[in-house]
Amino acid sequence: MNAPAPPGFHARQKHATQEAILDAVERRLQEAGLDELTFMQIAHEAGVSDRTVYRHFPTKDALLEAFWHRVQRGLGLAESTRSFADYLATRPAAFSRMDAREPVMRALFASTQAQEVRVRINAERQAGIRKVVADAVGQLPEPQFTELCALFHLLGSAPAWQTLKDYWGLEGAEAGRVVAQAIATLAEAARASSSKEAVR
Numbered sequence: 399m400n401a402p403a404p405p406g407f408h409a410r411q412k413h414a415t416q417e418a419i420l421d422a423v424e425r426r427l428q429e430a431g432l433d434e435l436t437f438m439q440i441a442h443e444a445g446v447s448d449r450t451v452y453r454h455f456p457t458k459d460a461l462l463e464a465f466w467h468r469v470q471r472g473l474g475l476a477e478s479t480r481s482f483a484d485y486l487a488t489r490p491a492a493f494s495r496m497d498a499r500e501p502v503m504r505a506l507f508a509s510t511q512a513q514e515v516r517v518r519i520n521a522e523r524q525a526g527i528r529k530v531v532a533d534a535v536g537q538l539p540e541p542q543f544t545e546l547c548a549l550f551h552l553l554g555s556a557p558a559w560q561t562l563k564d565y566w567g568l569e570g571a572e573a574g575r576v577v578a579q580a581i582a583t584l585a586e587a588a589r590a591s592s593s594k595e596a597v598r
Contacts, residue, residue, distance in 0.1 A: 412454070415446065415450065415454060416454050416455075416464070418444045418445070418446065419440060419444045419446065419450075419451055419454060419455065419461075420464060420465055420468050421444070422440045422441075422443035422444035423435070423440055423461065423465050424465075424499075424502060425443055426439055426440065426443055427501060427502045427505040427506075428501045428502065429501075430505075431505050431508060431509065432462075432505045432506060432508070432509035432511065432512055433509050433510075433511065435458075437451050437452065437458075437461075440461075458511065459511070459514075459515055462511065462512055462515045463515050463518070463519060466506070466512070466515055466516060466519065467519070469499075469502070469503075469506065470523075472495060472499070473492045473495050473496065474488050474491065474492055474495070475523070475526065476526075478492060478526075478530075478554070479526030479527065479529055479530055481530065481533050482530050482531075482533040482534035482585065484530075485530045485550070485554065485581070486578040486581060486582055487578075489554055489574035489575070489577045489578040489581075490570070490571040490572075490574030490575050490578065491571075491574065492554075492574060493559045493570040493571065493573045493574035493577070494569075494570035494571045494574065495570070496556055496559045496570060497559075497563075497569060497570035498570075503556055503559075503560070504560070506556075507556060507557065507560065523551070524547070524551070527547050527550055527551045528543075528547050530550060531543065531546050531547045531550055531585075534550075534585040534588075534589075535585055535588045535589050535592060536589075536592065538588060538592060542588070546584065546585075546588055549581075549584060550581055550584070553577050553580055553581050553584075554577060554581065558573075558577055559573055559574075562576065562577075
């Protein structure tokens with residue numbers, strides 16, 4: 399008779415399998431686009447069966463959602479949205495990490511399906527940005543507050559990294575510093591404008 403598994407064994411085993419599958423996605427994206435990626439390729443790369451991949455991620459959307467969350471963790475999303483100071487301080491490191499994972503980042507942003515997944519799970523990102531902007535400038539009237547949130551998001555994001563790299567030749571850390579300076583300038587202007595309005 400087999401001894402019972404120790405507490406938490408099955409949860410750890412499940413997590414390890416999911417991580418192996420996501421590792422396989424990362425390796426495949428170093429070589430090919432996301433739209434060409436198949437569950438059969440992922441299973442082969444991860445050393446598991448097709449059925450195992452489907453059991454953990456029933457659809458490609460579910461797989462992409464899990465993978466995008468992992469990418470966000472790798473870029474330090476949670477740390478970056480703790481405060482305005484953290485958002486500024488983490489831009490150079492986050493952009494450098496994008497450099498280090500360039501094929502993966504480009505594959506994610508070239509895929510329509512990945513774009514749909516990012517939009518679908520955008521609420522968490524928006525909440526973090528709103529917290530950062532409120533920390534930076536307080537509560538501005540609408541639509542100014544949401545417009546400033548959108549600019550903070552845009553400047554601190556992967557599309558900004560890609561534009562600065564492709565069109566201006568800026569590497570990750572340098573691009574991140576430029577972005578942090580731009581965001582700080584926007585925040586300072588918003589605070590000054592808000593103060594003037596309060597005096598009137």
